[in-house]
Amino acid sequence: MVKKIIMKSYLGLILLFMYLPIVVLIVFSFNKSKSRGNWSGFTLKWYRELFTNSQIMDSLYNTLMLALISSIVAVIIGTFAAIGIHNMKKFKKSVVMNLTYLPVLNPDIVTGVSLMIMFVFIGSLIGLKLGFLTMLLAHITFNIPYVILSVLPKLKQMNKHMYEAALDLGATSMYALRKVILPEIMPGIISGFLMAFTLSIDDFVISYFTSGSGVANLSITIYSMARTGVKPTINALSTLMFVSVLLLLILINIRSSREEKKKRQYDA
Numbered sequence: 001m002v003k004k005i006i007m008k009s010y011l012g013l014i015l016l017f018m019y020l021p022i023v024v025l026i027v028f029s030f031n032k033s034k035s036r037g038n039w040s041g042f043t044l045k046w047y048r049e050l051f052t053n054s055q056i057m058d059s060l061y062n063t064l065m066l067a068l069i070s071s072i073v074a075v076i077i078g079t080f081a082a083i084g085i086h087n088m089k090k091f092k093k094s095v096v097m098n099l100t101y102l103p104v105l106n107p108d109i110v111t112g113v114s115l116m117i118m119f120v121f122i123g124s125l126i127g128l129k130l131g132f133l134t135m136l137l138a139h140i141t142f143n144i145p146y147v148i149l150s151v152l153p154k155l156k157q158m159n160k161h162m163y164e165a166a167l168d169l170g171a172t173s174m175y176a177l178r179k180v181i182l183p184e185i186m187p188g189i190i191s192g193f194l195m196a197f198t199l200s201i202d203d204f205v206i207s208y209f210t211s212g213s214g215v216a217n218l219s220i221t222i223y224s225m226a227r228t229g230v231k232p233t234i235n236a237l238s239t240l241m242f243v244s245v246l247l248l249l250i251l252i253n254i255r256s257s258r259e260e261k262k263k264r265q266y267d268a
Contacts, residue, residue, distance in 0.1 A: 022242060029235035046232040047240075053233055059221040060237070062132065066207075066217060067200035070139035074196045077140070078147025079189055083181065085148065086155040103145045111142060112209035119210060130212035138210040139200045146199065147192035154188030155181075187256065194252070198245070 029047070033040040050056060085096050103111065119134045128134070162184070166176035182189070204219035211220060222234055 025235050026239045026242070029232065029239045031232065034232055046236040050233045050236045050240075055221060056218075056233060056237060059216050059218045062215060063201055063217040063219075066132075066136055066139055067197045070136055070143055070200050071193050071196040073140050074143035074147050075189060075193045078144045078192060078196075079151050079182075079185070081144065082148045082151035082155060082185075082188075083177075086152060100145045100148050103142055104149070108203075108205035109209075112138075112206040115141065115206065116209040130210060131215045132212075134210045134212070135207055135215065135217070138206050139203065142203075142206060143196035143199060146195045147189075150192035150195060151185055151188040154185040158184045190252065194248075201241075 028039075030042050030044070031039055032043040032045070085093055085100075088096065115134075115138045116130070119128060119130060119137075122128050123130070158181070162180050163176050166180045167173065171179070201217075202219070203217075204223065207217050208220055208223075211217070216224075218237070225231060225234065
């Protein structure tokens with residue numbers, strides 16, 4: 001009995017430590033005062049100002065476009081790379097997996113500086129300047145390993161004879177890929193996309209080193225604002241982003257639960 005109380009209390013403290021700052025942020029996004037220490041009444045002023053702030057809106061647009069495009073490209077490259085790695089022999093697979101883990105374990109500042117140096121070097125040869133394109137390429141680069149690591153477990157769970165059976169029944173390799181393999185590993189692909197999308201939105205260090213003048217995502221804009229004090233409009237923006245991600249996760253979990261239920265009924 002005492003052990004259960006201690007375990008539940010410990011879990012409660014962890015959840016409190018994780019989510020209390022978010023609750024405070026959401027509450028003070030409706031505060032009339034700019035002060036984050038005093039509550040002076042309810043208002044939607046900061047939400048109205050948010051949508052009229054061109055700097056934040058431009059940064060939000062850049063952030064969403066970077067996250068969406070980089071996630072889609074990373075999912076396409078990462079999924080096919082995972083399928084190729086899965087079919088490799090043991091030694092080659094081990095070598096490639098070690099190379100795949102390296103960008104994940106590598107500090108962001110090392111990745112950011114190395115990408116910046118590479119882009120500057122290439123730019124001196126072909127005239128490429130730091131900007132939206134270099135940020136996009138950087139985001140695709142660090143997202144691909146996460147997609148690979150999300151898809152590979154689903155490939156391991158899949159029956160390895162399903163693809164061969166589809167070929168024996170007359171399916172072409174591309175048709176078998178679309179109708180057999182991709183549906184089986186789709187949960188891993190969705191997980192990889194969500195992870196890539198979240199990491200891209202959240203990234204600061206790599207974006208900071210690979211962005212050019214006049215181009216910034218939200219993390220860079222918030223960092224520049226923090227020098228003079230973060231405005232309450234950032235609280236409003238963070239609240240909207242948190243609620244959007246929460247609703248997206250709820251919808252995905254509902255969809256996954258329904259698919260799992262249908263699969264169990266089909267197996268039964």
